[in-house]
Amino acid sequence: MDFKTLLQKEFIILDGAMGTMLQKKGMPLGAVPETMCLEHPEWLLDIHKQYITASSDIIYTNTFGANSYKTKNCGYTVEQLISAAVGLAKQAVTELGTDTLVGLDVGPIGQLLEPTGTLSFEDAYELFAQQVRAGVAAGADLVAIETMTDLYEMKAALLAVKENCTLPVVCTMTFEQTGRTFTGCAVSAMALTLEGLGADAIGINCSLGPKELAPLIEELRQWTTLPIIAKPNAGLPDPNSDSYDITPAEFANNMAQLAKLGVKILGGCCGTNPNYITELKQGLQGYTYNKPNVQIPAAVCSASKVVPINRVRIIGERINPTGKKLFKEALKNQDLDYILTQGLEQCQAGADILDVNVGLPEIDEQKMMVKVLKALQGVTDTPLQIDSSSPAVLTAALKVYNGKPIVNSVNGDDEVLDTVLPVVKKYGAAVVGLTLDKRGILKTAQERFEIAKKIVDRAISYGIRKEDVYIDCLTLTASAEQQAVMETLKAVRMVKENLGVKIVLGVSNISFGLPARELINQTFLTLAMGAGLDLPIINPNVTSMVAAIRAYSLLSCTDKNATEFVSLYGGIASPTPKTDPTQNQMEL
Amino acid sequence: MDFKTLLQKEFIILDGAMGTMLQKKGMPLGAVPETMCLEHPEWLLDIHKQYITASSDIIYTNTFGANSYKTKNCGYTVEQLISAAVGLAKQAVTELGTDTLVGLDVGPIGQLLEPTGTLSFEDAYELFAQQVRAGVAAGADLVAIETMTDLYEMKAALLAVKENCTLPVVCTMTFEQTGRTFTGCAVSAMALTLEGLGADAIGINCSLGPKELAPLIEELRQWTTLPIIAKPNAGLPDPNSDSYDITPAEFANNMAQLAKLGVKILGGCCGTNPNYITELKQGLQGYTYNKPNVQIPAAVCSASKVVPINRVRIIGERINPTGKKLFKEALKNQDLDYILTQGLEQCQAGADILDVNVGLPEIDEQKMMVKVLKALQGVTDTPLQIDSSSPAVLTAALKVYNGKPIVNSVNGDDEVLDTVLPVVKKYGAAVVGLTLDKRGILKTAQERFEIAKKIVDRAISYGIRKEDVYIDCLTLTASAEQQAVMETLKAVRMVKENLGVKIVLGVSNISFGLPARELINQTFLTLAMGAGLDLPIINPNVTSMVAAIRAYSLLSCTDKNATEFVSLYGGIASPTPKTDPTQNQMEL
């Protein structure tokens, strides 16, 4: 039996709590739970066997905190702890003669990551990688990352799994009733990010009971095509007895409701025991897996903010040294404050996404990109677009980005596509495809459309969803290539209508070398939105640009009932709007 | 033989000068030439016979000035003069036994029309109608209106012919080397107007020699599908001898060049005699009629200004009382100054065409419309759009309009179409078709498209060119019908792409009841231009609207090399007014 085969079952049953079981066995207060594997192996054997008997398809090893930070003073190495824990779980399975899978349990490190804490993303990654390598060596069947509240830490762990073994990996995070984790991660952001990074199943564990999980599961099923995991506590803790408030029967009943909402993989966390798992299994009799039939929308995110590309979204262009003396200076002087200010000003002015370009011949672009990305995601929840032509820079950036970013860009050149698209796929990013190739920029809309089609097809062949490919039909300057302006708009329309992908376009370039640039930019932006532009790359601090987008949102009915527009522009709607279109007069 | 049959000949030969021939015969200085028909009928018989013998297919009667103004003191009535003149021409034909046609010659009245002179359009019409009726009674085969310099007078004459007989009518005006008539009429404006009014052939006579006519003929052939007439003088007058400067052979040679440019009907004016006609005829041996193969573009005009709808053209909306207290007051008080100012301000701000709506329940709309049109065309050469729902008002307005106007509007209702379209056809106007009918305004683009198609088809069935039908897809207010906004733009695109007609759209209505109306209007205007709008009806005094159109012209390459844009905005930092009243919210 392997995880993939197991997925063919109607439902997959996990085990229940480990910590409370160990306490009942007599684990001393203050002990490091993972040391029990070496000091009381019979306890672990018994607990695992109880869960196997209770019908768990997967049991988690007693390795939740088996990282070198939490266990540094316990007298055993991470390798010793994990080897013992995995060995006991496997022994239990062997002795009972079942095909239960052993999941290497990986919990939070117990230390906050930067920027809130001091642990770097890279160090977190190394701690997790050590656990993973040990688990693989000991023979775990899969990895189960759980109880995470920081998406960044989850990413470090998941990447450590993906880059250090080929085992399946299931990921669950812990949410509060607000629908956010302790660090503010949204269900949707978790889903977009973890599915993008290649998790095999995702879900929610601990903190809440099955009843409280229902709305979170409903949200989650809108944002993932993966099997969904629910591993809640036995209800909420009773404030008097400090024990959990629901019985195994109630738990089973509530879990069946979650199964109806689309959960495939079910188990218990704090307060549960083998009875809960037995009842859970029995409670699912007669239910069938309600596979969510969902089309995940085009969207990008930071850990706490998802930006669906379901209306015109502004990509701020200002973090870019091209033609900007002060910005170049800031890069050379490593003046992060200057760069962060450029970012924050754009966010306040209405940027939905920030483009980040730090390419300058004089500096180490890769180091600077990583530095700037980390700093930016420490001060803003606006999703970022990583803008570089260097695959090495893109890879380093994608590694440290916390969420689902955009890669800007690939083009129709085979070498570029076959170098960058696998990286985009690995890190679950969206990608901008420029409609040019080795031949340069092509004159006609038809030629650019053909490159767009090639890029989309190639991306799909690498397993990237079409929704994650954004096409840039290229803005040439009207002063140099006036005929090309309408050709670009034509290409936008062709690509949008025929390929059904999102459209990105740098706008400001259009007016280079002409007077009244704002007017030209605003007009071109509006025309491009009318042709299908979703993601204008603009300077959001130019109010006429943002104003045009607000007006377009109103006119295109994405700003329903003009609510946003009216709140921004402060008018009071006339009580009796004139509806006679044969009269076109403006009231005086 | 009739005129239609005559047109099957390769070329049609007219006669030459009459006045100089009569002088040679001995006509006393200061005599009214038309009286010679009664006092020296043998002179006329001889002159006509000479031209017939010289191979004229059509001879003109000696009635050039036979109107009751010019002949009031000559002792004969108009009817007597015309009866005699037509009789003599017909007698000459009969005696020679040819099938030469007799054209009733109609020249200018000899008095300037309003607003330059004092003669009203209506009085001019009556003078011409009298001549026409007399000519018909006397048996003329066709009417030849010639030597006109005022398009308005030409229109009065042509209308008098069309409304008082069924004879063919050929029209020629007299141009200076500038390409304009003495009153400023352009060749293109003459062509658009006279072809629209139903002339059977149009062209140029007198003032210049055949050589000087060539560029004018070249212009004319771009603007008419009618047979073209050239009846030039025998060259330019010699300043010393006061005689004309080219010989019959030179004349014939130059006329053959005009034939090559597409002239079908050829004759001579001042300074020519039967020798010139004989040589002309011989000179055309071996030539074939070079029928101009031309698609007349969509265009409207006043007498001196043609506005082709080959780029976005602004229709000024401000001459309209709807919702305007001051304008209503002006109408009630017959305050023409106020209305003219509204017109002139719009022209100065960039209006290409002015909409004229003077409908108000309290006033006589028809009288006011005629008054306002006459006054407006006295102060501006901007073409006008006649805006009324009353067929009577439209008819009266079309009658007095000097040029080719737009009728605003018809709709898909059969009764409206079958009432108004014949009037539009008769007066050679363009017409706006609203995509609504008795059912009201329909929700979907498809339904509006179907009405548009019905209107276009019906117009064509009435002989109106498709180029003269402009479709209005109707702007609803975004505040009341938000979903309808994109449906309107979709309809614009459908109609433009599938019917290939010009698109007109009132813009200002879109923002009724919302704040930041300028911003919404500008954005909607830009989107509509992108969808195919040719004729926005706007307030051109709102600079952001005109600015958007200028920018669109640049971006859509109609403003080649941005010449116009740079000349307008070069050196101006930002021509767009602040469209964002909440700029403070966006300040940092």
Ligand SMILES: [Zn+2]
């Ligand atoms: Zn728990």
Ligand SMILES: [Zn+2]
């Ligand atoms: Zn004459």
Ligand SMILES: [Zn+2]
């Ligand atoms: Zn003449």
